[in-house]
């Protein structure tokens with residue numbers, strides 16, 4: 001069976017001065033149109049109680065410069081407003097109402113789609129052609145197979161300086177043979193180390209953000225003494241953005257490697273269904289939950305397993321993984337207290353490490369679910 005897959009590849013790009021100016025203007029226009037459409041939606045709703053779906057075209061008379069930039073970038077802004085609304089209505093408890101995009105808060109980027117090869121890699125990716133902007137030098141070491149279809153490009157002006165284009169490819173491939181789940185592992189979420197597995201393994205997560213924090217704070221303090229908008233201020237902003245990008249890269253790299261290792265070693269991985277937002281808001285876990293990127297880790301695990309015909313199984317949120325004795329199944333409600341790190345089963349007398357026991361229960365439950 002054939003399946004369709006997607007792959008995003010980021011190229012460093014080197015626009016000349018005029019091209020960089022046009023890219024920046026397109027980013028600005030996409031942001032403006034996003035904000036205008038959001039405003040129209042809110043206004044219309046307040047006046048009439050009805051929803052509406054404004055298009056970029058209706059602002060072009062009032063803001064004629066919108067005609068000068070890539071119109072597909074504006075169409076994608078329209079899709080993004082719709083997406084923000086959908087996300088909000090799907091889960092209003094966790095997703096905030098769509099917000100206006102502020103220049104200094106939101107990322108500087110726009111997305112455009114490939115139509116009749118108006119986005120094109122030239123000479124195996126040494127050059128990239130973007131609609132309206134034209135041809136510029138590009139750099140990326142990945143070789144793209146000939147049968148991959150180029151779908152879209154997201155052009156970003158990095159806050160740390162420079163430009164990138166992330167190209168989304170689509171390709172067809174043979175679906176992997178489903179693997180019969182023999183080697184199953186359960187993972188118990190650990191805020192300080194990513195996870196503990198039913199095999200007793202801990203992911204030794206280096207807390208990248210915590211490590212960088214003193215330096216980031218020092219640089220932030222320096223920034224606060226500078227004149228806003230001055231040359232030094234801009235330079236300092238860039239330095240801070242670079243440090244933040246470094247933390248993000250280190251974390252993503254670590255999560256990729258850890259997920260690859262698990263996906264190679266096991267046929268099936270069981271995890272808890274956690275509400276990451278609830279967790280990071282609870283005071284005790286706060287920063288470390290945000291730091292270790294468990295949500296990103298689960299997403300990576302899911303697709304890395306899937307590509308090998310394996311699966312990630314999510315155990316129900318209400319499954320009492322930390323209360324059950326993984327040896328005899330006795331339910332010990334005392335363990336609801338998070339400070340109990342180890343306990344002895346009152347029924348069968350087996351000693352348990354809290355996390356390994358929970359991971360073992362998740363593994364048992366996963367086995368039950370896949371055998372169903």
Ligand SMILES: [Zn+2]
Pocket residue numbers: 325326327328329330345346347348349350
């Ligand atoms: Zn027991």
